[in-house]
Amino acid sequence: MKFLISLAFKNLTRYKRRTIITALAIAIGIAMYIFIDAMLMGAEYESVRNLKWYETASARILDDEYWEERYQYPLDLNISDPDPILERLEAEGITASKRIVFTGDMILSRAEFGEDGNIPVRVTAIDPSRDFDVFHFGDTLIEGRFLEEDEEAILIGSWFAEDIGASVGNWVTIITRGNGGFYEAIDLQIVGILNCPNPNVNRTLIMMPIKTADYYLAMDGAATEINIRLPDQAEVEQEIATIQGLLNGNGITVMSWETMAKDYLAIAEAKRGGTGMILFLIFIIAAVGISNTMLMAIFERIRELGMMRSLGMSDMKIRIAFMLEAAGIGLIGSTIGVIIGVIANYWIINVGIDFGFLMREMDIGYRIQSIFRGTWNPGTIAVAFFAGILISTVVAYLPTNRALKMDIPSCLRHQ
Amino acid sequence: MISIDQAVRNYQAGETVVRALRGVSLDIEQGEFISIAGPSGSGKTTLLNLIGCIDALDGGEITINGEAVSSMNKKSKTDFRRINLGFIFQTYNLIPVLTAYENVSFVLSLLDLPEQEVRERTMGLLKEVGLEGMEHRRPSRLSGGQQQRVAIARALIKNPQVVLADEPTANLDSETGEEILKLMKEMNRRHHTTFIFSTHDKMVMEYAERLVMLHDGQIISDERRQ
Numbered sequence: 001m002k003f004l005i006s007l008a009f010k011n012l013t014r015y016k017r018r019t020i021i022t023a024l025a026i027a028i029g030i031a032m033y034i035f036i037d038a039m040l041m042g043a044e045y046e047s048v049r050n051l052k053w054y055e056t057a058s059a060r061i062l063d064d065e066y067w068e069e070r071y072q073y074p075l076d077l078n079i080s081d082p083d084p085i086l087e088r089l090e091a092e093g094i095t096a097s098k099r100i101v102f103t104g105d106m107i108l109s110r111a112e113f114g115e116d117g118n119i120p121v122r123v124t125a126i127d128p129s130r131d132f133d134v135f136h137f138g139d140t141l142i143e144g145r146f147l148e149e150d151e152e153a154i155l156i157g158s159w160f161a162e163d164i165g166a167s168v169g170n171w172v173t174i175i176t177r178g179n180g181g182f183y184e185a186i187d188l189q190i191v192g193i194l195n196c197p198n199p200n201v202n203r204t205l206i207m208m209p210i211k212t213a214d215y216y217l218a219m220d221g222a223a224t225e226i227n228i229r230l231p232d233q234a235e236v237e238q239e240i241a242t243i244q245g246l247l248n249g250n251g252i253t254v255m256s257w258e259t260m261a262k263d264y265l266a267i268a269e270a271k272r273g274g275t276g277m278i279l280f281l282i283f284i285i286a287a288v289g290i291s292n293t294m295l296m297a298i299f300e301r302i303r304e305l306g307m308m309r310s311l312g313m314s315d316m317k318i319r320i321a322f323m324l325e326a327a328g329i330g331l332i333g334s335t336i337g338v339i340i341g342v343i344a345n346y347w348i349i350n351v352g353i354d355f356g357f358l359m360r361e362m363d364i365g366y367r368i369q370s371i372f373r374g375t376w377n378p379g380t381i382a383v384a385f386f387a388g389i390l391i392s393t394v395v396a397y398l399p400t401n402r403a404l405k406m407d408i409p410s411c412l413r414h415q
Numbered sequence: 416m417i418s419i420d421q422a423v424r425n426y427q428a429g430e431t432v433v434r435a436l437r438g439v440s441l442d443i444e445q446g447e448f449i450s451i452a453g454p455s456g457s458g459k460t461t462l463l464n465l466i467g468c469i470d471a472l473d474g475g476e477i478t479i480n481g482e483a484v485s486s487m488n489k490k491s492k493t494d495f496r497r498i499n500l501g502f503i504f505q506t507y508n509l510i511p512v513l514t515a516y517e518n519v520s521f522v523l524s525l526l527d528l529p530e531q532e533v534r535e536r537t538m539g540l541l542k543e544v545g546l547e548g549m550e551h552r553r554p555s556r557l558s559g560g561q562q563q564r565v566a567i568a569r570a571l572i573k574n575p576q577v578v579l580a581d582e583p584t585a586n587l588d589s590e591t592g593e594e595i596l597k598l599m600k601e602m603n604r605r606h607h608t609t610f611i612f613s614t615h616d617k618m619v620m621e622y623a624e625r626l627v628m629l630h631d632g633q634i635i636s637d638e639r640r641q
Contacts, residue, residue, distance in 0.1 A: 003524040010512035307508040310469050311569075312497020313525055314490075408469035409460075412504065 004317060008324035012332075015297060019329055022293040026333025026392060027340060029286030030384045033279050034341030038374035039348050040275050043366050044268055045375050050367040051264060053136040054198040056257040057227035059240055061085065061096075064251050066224065073103045073122065075179040078222040079252055085226060086130075088246055094230070094239075097130040098223035100213045104176030106206070107185075112170045119164065123154075123174060123206045125213030134229040137194055137207075144168035144192030150211045153191040157205030159360065161193050168193060174206075178217040186216045198367045199359050228254075267365045287391050294326055295399035305403055306411025315404050322400040323393050330392025334385045341381065348374035416480060417443040417466060417577065417609070423474030424461050424632075435461040437632040438475065445576065446607045448600060450623030452614055457629040459613035460581055466611060467500055467579045468492040480576060497525055501570030501608070503580035503599075507562040509554040509569075515541060515561075516550040519568045526573060540568045543605075544598060560591035564598065571602055578602075580612035584619055596622045 012019050052058060063077040079085065082098040089096045106121045128147040132138040137155075147153055156166060166172070170190045178184045188208060196202040214221065230239050236256045244254050258265060298305070308318055356370030366372075403411070424436040435458045443449055451459040464470035465477060468484050469492075477485040484495060509518045520537040528536075541550055544564040554562050563583060570578045580599070584592030600622060603610045612619070620626055628636040 003521060007510070007512070007521075014512040303506075303508060304510060307502070307504065307510075309493070310467065310496060310502050311522055311525070312493055312495075312500075314493055317525075409464050412469075412508070 004321045004324055007321055008328055011325050012328045018293060018297055019332065022290055022329050023333035023336060025289040026286055026330060026388050027336035029282050030334055030337025030388045031340035031344060032282055033384045034338065034381055035344040035348065035374075036275065036279065037380045038345045038377055039353070039372060041377050042349065042374035043368060043372050046373065047268070047367040050198040051261055052257050054196055054201045055367070056260045057134050058230035058234070058236060059228040059243065059254055059256050060260060061226040061228065061243070061247070061252055061254050064253050067253070067255065073101055073224070075100070075102055075217060075219065075224065078179070078219065078224050079226060080222045082223040082226055083221070085247060089228065089243070092246065094228060094243065095133050096226050096228045097127050097134045098210065098226045099131070100125040100210055100217065100219055100224050102176055102213070102217060104174045107173040107175060108164060112172070113165055121174065121206055122204060123176075123208055123213070125208050125210040127210050134227045137196065140194040140196050141192055142195045144190070146192055147207065147209050149209055151209055152186065152188050152212055153208065154188045155192045155194050155205070155207040156190055157202040158193050158195040159199070159202045160204055160206070166190055176217070179219050179222070182218070184216050197369045199369045200363065200367060202369060264365065271365065283387070283391065287395050290326070290329070290392050291395035291398065294322070294396040298322060298399045298403050302403055302406065302411050302414035306408050306414065309408050309411065318404065319397065319400050323396050326396030327389055327393040330389035333392065334388030337388060338381055338385050341384065345374055345376065349376065416445055418478045419466070419475070420477070421475035422462070422465060422472055422477060424465060424470065425473050435632050436465070439632070439634055441627060441634065441637070443609060443611065445609055446603070447625055448603045448610045448623060449625040449627065450612055450614055450620055451627050451629060452620050453629035454615055458632040459629050462629065463579050463581050463611065463613050466577070467502060468496050498573070499576045501573065501575040501578040503563070503566050503570050503578060503583045505582040505585045507554070507566045509562055509565055511554050514551045514553055515546055515557065515565045518554070518565050519572050522569055522572050536572060540572055543602070544568045559587050560594060563587065563595050567595070567598060567602065571606060571608065574606065575608060577609045577611060580610065582613055584614070584616065589618060592619070
């Protein structure tokens with residue numbers, strides 16, 4: 001065995017160019033695998049975080065029938081008395097805040113915006129004193145100020161502001177239907193612009209004080225939802241069961257962010273499948289490259305192989321010798337690949353790639369506004385390292401076997 | 416002793432059957448220095464390959480020291496070659512990445528001998544073939560004659576019963592070729608190993624103690640010489 005290892009090592013140094021080229025092919029495959037995996041994992045992690053921080057919170061309390069009708073934003077399917085629920089949750093140390101979500105038309109006047117127009121909008125009425133304990137809008141203000149408790153004012157997302165040409169101080173009118181179906185027109189002044197890292201939110205965000213909405217929509221203290229923030233490490237389903245127990249039914253239900261973001265998670269899962277396919281193809285290309293190189297390497301040494309066989313070296317030992325050589329190439333390639341991959345990871349984690357130009361124009365499912373950052377995944381790095389060695393070794397088996405099927409005189413005559 | 420009885424070997428070349436050996440019978444005693452000679456295509460390499468257990472008969476039988484090697488399976492033939500046979504090739508066939516020492520000792524490593532014994536035997540034989548001081552040279556730093564000396568040492572290192580050499584001097588100039596033949600003869604005398612070598616070179620035939628002439632796959636003469 002010692003001789004076979006020594007022979008494999010010497011052959012690696014003998015065919016320097018071949019060793020370097022094949023090792024580089026493996027290294028590129030592995031580095032790409034590590035890098036893409038880190039980027040996608042990071043994007044997914046950040047997307048989920050931004051989803052919870054700016055869209056769904058950890059969990060939400062709703063009227064039993066609200067979820068079925070959610071696309072209608074029904075004001076009558078509400079939590080009629082949210083404050084006692086909030087108090088009970090607070091007593092249990094659970095952070096929560098109520099909201100009213102409704103839809104309407106935003107009327108833009110020529111005087112304020114240069115031309116008349118209207119745009120369908122979704123408005124979220126928040127409790128300015130508590131909402132930012134649940135959601136993370138607190139550090140997203142880029143212009144103006146936050147909302148006060150009882151004023152006729154709104155905050156809007158920066159992309160939405162860009163799209164309608166709005167700035168702080170502009171007035172808009174929102175025409176909507178209140179609880180009971182009556183029409184209502186609300187004049188609201190833009191007091192602040194938020195730059196939300198979640199592009200879906202930043203593209204449509206309009207926030208107003210809940211007290212103002214309550215008055216205009218005749219909600220009579222009701223809210224359409226109560227959002228809950230749970231600690232990051234919390235077992236969400238377990239916490240939900242506890243909260244459900246606390247609420248004791250009463251026609252309301254608690255939903256986890258995973259239930260609410262089912263569509264997003266399904267798309268993310270599909271993306272993972274697609275990404276897995278891409279990574280698999282990268283490995284196949286690397287494997288074919290290695291196999292081809294090993295095939296050439298073995299075929300140019302057929303005579304040597306014939307000599308070894310005629311001297312009584314068993315096929316198994318010859319196979320081991322060539323596979324050890326391939327494993328050596330795999331080891332070099334994997335090591336270089338991991339080093340390049342780790343350096344690339346360091347960059348993608350700390351600097352990231354700015355996809356802002358893409359995210360601004362279209363929704364590709366990720367809840368990231370501009371910079372995609374990666375995340376460390378030691379499991380992937382380890383798997384890629386060993387897979388590089390394993391694939392390299394396994395693909396050397398086939399050409400070696402093919403060469404061993406030739407009879408010895410043909411091997412010795414081989415040019 | 417090697418006994419070849421009515422050896423037949425045919426090759427398929429496209430749609431044509433080439434009858435390489437047509438019922439060759441030959442007995443070779445232990446320690447003989449025998450040349451299989453004949454023109455190109457006469458069947459000498461085929462006969463060497465069959466004795467060397469690296470080719471299979473289509474008819475007849477070959478026994479070496481009572482063992483019917485022609486009916487052995489692949490693994491038994493490999494084991495038999497590893498222990499009993501040495502090979503010298505026209506193009507030396509040394510492993511380029513190994514030194515002269517390693518090219519020779521490699522054969523012993525297949526026999527799992529202790530390292531000390533491998534070292535002693537290898538160094539001793541390299542000295543015998545005149546390569547003392549060149550043990551650590553790779554084939555690329557050795558002349559053709561020196562490379563063939565390494566090949567002779569490699570063939571003899573395991574003390575085989577038979578050494579088979581296919582045109583061992585064909586790639587060498589006549590002076591070096593003669594040196595190699597003298598060395599082979601000396602090794603044959605010292606180690607009492609049977610040497611069977613093929614050639615079509617008259618000068619090489621002169622060195623043989625027994626000359627078997629082949630023509631079109633048949634023995635046309637078998638001459639013992641002093």
